[in-house]
Amino acid sequence: MLHGVPGNRLLTEFRSLRHVRIFLLLKTLMGLMSQINVNLCRFSSTLKRDEIGLIPCPEARYNRSPIVMVENKLGVESWCVKFLLPYVHNKLLLYRQRRLWLDRQALVDITCTLLLLNPDLTTAWNVRKELVECGALSPERDLYLGKLALSKSPKSPETWIHRRWVLLHLLQKAPPADQNQTDAERSRLLGEQLAQTLQQEMKVCADAACRYPSNYNAWSHRIWVLQRLAKGNVKVFLDELSSMRPWVSAHVSDHSGFHYRQFLLQELTGALAPPAGCSSNGERSAVEEPPHDLPAVQQLFCHELELVSDLIRSFPGHETLWSHRRHVFFLWHRWKEQHPGDGGDEGGDPAEGAQTRLSQTSAGVPMEVERGCSSDPQDIKRLRRGVPLPQPPTSQTEHVFVSGLLDGCGPEQRSFALAYRKWLDTVVGVPS
Amino acid sequence: MKLYSLSVLYKGATKSNLLKAAFDLSSFSFFQRSSVQEFMTFTSALIVERTSQGTRASVKEQEYLCHVYVRNDSLGAVVIADTEYPQRVCFTLLDKNPREADAMTKVQAELDETKIILHNTMESLLERGEKLDDLVAKSEHLGNQSKAFYKTARKQNSCCEIM
Numbered sequence: 001m002l003h004g005v006p007g008n009r010l011l012t013e014f015r016s017l018r019h020v021r022i023f024l025l026l027k028t029l030m031g032l033m034s035q036i037n038v039n040l041c042r043f044s045s046t047l048k049r050d051e052i053g054l055i056p057c058p059e060a061r062y063n064r065s066p067i068v069m070v071e072n073k074l075g076v077e078s079w080c081v082k083f084l085l086p087y088v089h090n091k092l093l094l095y096r097q098r099r100l101w102l103d104r105q106a107l108v109d110i111t112c113t114l115l116l117l118n119p120d121l122t123t124a125w126n127v128r129k130e131l132v133e134c135g136a137l138s139p140e141r142d143l144y145l146g147k148l149a150l151s152k153s154p155k156s157p158e159t160w161i162h163r164r165w166v167l168l169h170l171l172q173k174a175p176p177a178d179q180n181q182t183d184a185e186r187s188r189l190l191g192e193q194l195a196q197t198l199q200q201e202m203k204v205c206a207d208a209a210c211r212y213p214s215n216y217n218a219w220s221h222r223i224w225v226l227q228r229l230a231k232g233n234v235k236v237f238l239d240e241l242s243s244m245r246p247w248v249s250a251h252v253s254d255h256s257g258f259h260y261r262q263f264l265l266q267e268l269t270g271a272l273a274p275p276a277g278c279s280s281n282g283e284r285s286a287v288e289e290p291p292h293d294l295p296a297v298q299q300l301f302c303h304e305l306e307l308v309s310d311l312i313r314s315f316p317g318h319e320t321l322w323s324h325r326r327h328v329f330f331l332w333h334r335w336k337e338q339h340p341g342d343g344g345d346e347g348g349d350p351a352e353g354a355q356t357r358l359s360q361t362s363a364g365v366p367m368e369v370e371r372g373c374s375s376d377p378q379d380i381k382r383l384r385r386g387v388p389l390p391q392p393p394t395s396q397t398e399h400v401f402v403s404g405l406l407d408g409c410g411p412e413q414r415s416f417a418l419a420y421r422k423w424l425d426t427v428v429g430v431p432s
Numbered sequence: 433m434k435l436y437s438l439s440v441l442y443k444g445a446t447k448s449n450l451l452k453a454a455f456d457l458s459s460f461s462f463f464q465r466s467s468v469q470e471f472m473t474f475t476s477a478l479i480v481e482r483t484s485q486g487t488r489a490s491v492k493e494q495e496y497l498c499h500v501y502v503r504n505d506s507l508g509a510v511v512i513a514d515t516e517y518p519q520r521v522c523f524t525l526l527d528k529n530p531r532e533a534d535a536m537t538k539v540q541a542e543l544d545e546t547k548i549i550l551h552n553t554m555e556s557l558l559e560r561g562e563k564l565d566d567l568v569a570k571s572e573h574l575g576n577q578s579k580a581f582y583k584t585a586r587k588q589n590s591c592c593e594i595m
Contacts, residue, residue, distance in 0.1 A: 053463035056581040073462040078584070152461070210459065213495070250433050253516050315433075315518060 029087050032080065035067050036116065037109045040074070040148070049074045051151040052116055054081070074148075081117055088114050092124060104136040112145060115159075119149035125162040132169060139166050139173075147204050150218075154208035160221045163204075170197065171228070194229055198236070201225045206247075209257065219256040223263050237268050241300075245307060252315045258324040265304060265328065269335050273297050294339065301332040302390045309401060317412035322420050332393055333428055398424055433516040434459055436496070437469075438525070439476040443506040448480040467578040474573040475554070476500075476510035482557040483508065488526075489549040490519060491557060501526040523548065 057077040066077035094100035111124040131137035146163050208218035230236040241264045248257045272293045312321045402421045439453040457465045483502045491498040499522040502508035511522045
């Protein structure tokens with residue numbers, strides 16, 4: 001505090017000194033931003049960035065850039081964030097308030113930097129929506145940024161919400177018509193592109209689910225993608241069910257992962273054996289009978305109950321597993337009520353019409369689905385050679401399972417088992 | 433269901449020395465791994481120091497479970513795993529002595545009779561008046577970056593990180 005200096009003059013001096021500092025900082029920050037974006041833009045390089053991270057570093061030790069690159073990981077030292085983030089955020093807000101003009105490239109750079117540091121800024125995502133709509137930003141590039149942001153913040157709700165917008169945009173945008181392509185070729189290419197997008201989304205969801213336990217946002221996105229891109233596609237659902245088996249076995253308390261399996265089971269029962277009187281796919285002609293593969297449904301539920309039983313025995317004391325069992329048994333129980341006397345204790349007749357067939361190649365190997373004309377005697381032989389249809393689950397078999405566990409189990413497992421038994425009697429309603 | 437580290441230490445009179453350690457930190461984000469590794473070493477050493485000879489214990493800290501066994505000859509081992517990894521399997525791992533042919537049956541029998549102390553937090557291992565923050569600051573196992581990481585993690589102990 002300078003004594004004897006009139007108040008006004010002190011204020012003027014301070015203001016100009018501050019301005020000088022800010023000017024120098026801005027120059028550095030703009031350089032920083034372009035560095036981050038240049039690093040990300042290397043699409044064609046073999047070392048495409050697949051992860052970003054914040055490096056805890058409270059002070060700038062050396063006079064060097066805070067951007068660190070190791071292999072294909074991009075790191076940002078944390079000391080620079082308190083300068084960079086407000087600066088970039090402020091620029092964006094001024095643009096939104098129409099107090100500052102920014103060209104499209106600058107907007108791409110600014111939003112990219114912002115979202116890598118804080119992916120929950122809706123304004124930044126919305127600016128990117130506008131850029132995608134006017135064609136200044138490719139949806140693929142935007143999805144790539146989202147994937148990177150999720151590597152640092154796997155739950156970020158705004159990132160997932162924006163991702164769904166971009167996917168819808170991609171789906172609605174018709175690819176340019178190529179004179180040389182036939183209609184069949186076009187639809188084949190479209191189908192391939194869809195399958196590729198689907199695979200990519202499954203991968204992004206899987207990575208995010210691994211990075212954060214019970215990542216509800218990632219799993220519900222996964223469900224959304226299947227509902228939009230794979231509606232009624234039994235093969236995709238079955239593949240997902242079998243590929244998720246080892247994952248849930250290694251994440252026995254991940255409730256969202258098991259909830260995903262419940263969703264898959266529900267969709268599969270709807271597709272394989274829809275309730276009498278309606279078809280699963282609105283486009284089906286009135287003449288064609290919807291496929292009714294009732295033994296397949298029973299086999300599905302048996303396999304699922306087998307999986308959860310195995311996990312409950314191997315990893316005692318996890319409530320998630322018991323909760324999953326409740327869901328699975330309830331789905332089965334309700335489906336049985338809607339299909340009385342169907343697909344019961346003996347296998348259905350496979351030799352009628354075109355059918356979907358499940359076959360188990362050997363114990364523990366994931367299920368495969370084959371769609372084909374089953375009037376071929378070879379097919380029937382193949383089915384007969386397979387594992388005989390297991391007994392359908394009932395309240396009685398469930399009670400047997402619970403009783404078998406109660407001997408010699410720990411206190412937590414015991415309380416879960418007893419609660420399940422009580423649920424069976426109260427909710428399902430058939431006492432032991 | 434993850435196993436993060438397995439360390440073997442010697443419990444000296446005043447402090448414990450790390451003899452050998454193995455880590456699997458692939459589930460952590462890349463730039464956190466070195467700090468996480470240092471923390472696991474720090475934690476393993478601290479746990480062995482605060483565990484008496486001939487004791488088995490499990491210490492829960494946030495989403496980690498640390499299982500320790502200190503033998504009567506002052507050799508100790510610590511396994512750091514997540515909460516899904518079965519406790520029994522960890523203790524079987526810690527007891528393994530390759531020289532004994534029927535090690536598995538012997539160990540299982542011992543485990544059935546052994547009492548395993550369960551600590552709900554790291555803090556219950558400390559003496560009265562000791563703070564974990566002080567121990568972290570003084571530790572020689574932790575580099576400056578890790579200490580900074582610890583401070584920010586303590587401050588931002590929320591699921592929604594806003595930088």
